[in-house]
Amino acid sequence: MISTQVTPVTPKDAAAVILLRHNTNPRAPEVFLVRRSEKLAFLGGYHAFPGGQFDATDAEVAVANASDAETATAISCAARELFEETQVLVARGGEALTQGQRASLLDDLHAGRMSWPALLAHYELHLDANDFTFVGRWVTPPFSARRFDTWFFLVHSPPKQRAHISGDAELASGEFIAAGEAFASWQRSEIMAVPPTLHGLKTLSGGLTDDLVERFLSLPNTARAPVRRIEFRPNYICFPVRTPTKPPATHTNCYLIYNSRELLIIDPGSPYEDEQAALAASVDELLSEGRSLREIVITHVHPDHVGGVNALREHLRNRAPSGSVTVAAHRLTAEALGDVMGAIKIDRFIEDDEVITLAGEPEISLRAMHTPGHARGHLCFYEARTGTLVSGDNIVGLGSVLIDPPEGNMRDYLHSLERMRALPNLSVIFGGHGPAIANAYAKLDEYISHRLDREQKILAAVRHGAATPKEIVAQVYTDVSPKAHAMAERAALAHLEKLVEDGLVAESVLGRFVSPA
């Protein structure tokens, strides 16, 4: 609800390697794909190519045949990250090293006994740009808490080197897999990957043709053009739009859920004309391919989720003057919108357990769940076939969820979290902000235990004499920056209200919170 304009974080330089198996079948090339640990806060559970951020020393490595210093640094980073994560060393002069010698080199690097440039120099190893084919540079969209400007290189694995992930806490597993097979697995909604990974898999599945690099570079996104439509999962387009939202978020995710015949739009939240135009263009494109608009759905009342509803409705009406545009939400959202911003008209109410089924292929049936807590009329949508949950602001991909009474209610929120936790076969959560969450159950457990832990600490603080939200924040919210203390006090109040309802805390006539007599 805070309308401070926040600048998205600056992307950090990074490099990644699309590693092909030695002598792989050119018609069905195999590539080394890793799965990120479920425990990672950023893209936990995603499939990806090995890679990481530039290190300070990467620029000190000389790279033969590199076109410029920046490219050389990117290649040095790519080679180091590949070595660190997969034990594959792509360096001229390294052919004579045994597996054991490479392992001991890696040990020196990990332990910090030798820097990357010193290690290469010591063993007379040389990096050569001809071993690293540039296949694009992608920038993480500004909706993410962590952003990278990543150079991608296609690399043929040297003979006699076995790639395997090296006990890296960041990676759960890694193996060579036919790119086409991995892409098909994404198409079946079995794995999650970011756009450059999917583009790499899809491009490689066309085989190692003469025009391979051309096909890689055919997307403007490979030349750092902003990624607007993110299809983490087939048929679910995440379209982040800039909004006046709560930091650290700067964008709200609008979702365009489509199949062969229909399109459903969830939360067109931006009040800004440039963002509304970009969204409208994508909607037009999906409709021009022969789909019709099912309706616009609002998950909850907050301005950063409804700020673009009227503009989009107008745009769609002008596009097809005869057609009507339905806007749907929970009854309580409609009531709250009437209070707050009467200008948004809700045409249809969605109740708990209603199923919205899109006509066409594949079958997409979204079951509405009334999940109050963050907002009274909050709706989530669950698709059982693929285990997909569109969670609105109940679970988000960055930052934290504010429970601000009286619209917010902690008891309701915990109950809603438990309901979501009980969903079977949950494989992805699409939140109102930030990247999709591939480690769904781990994230829900983290949310639930975080709130219960907070509640216990607040109860202990009250028992030790803290009697107001301000005093509680000073004692308990030690992890929150002073700038966010006003918001933390609202959250503390939500916890206190629940503790009062539970009979564990009493509110005095003067509004102080104390242990019950």
Ligand SMILES: [Zn+2]
């Ligand atoms: Zn919200």
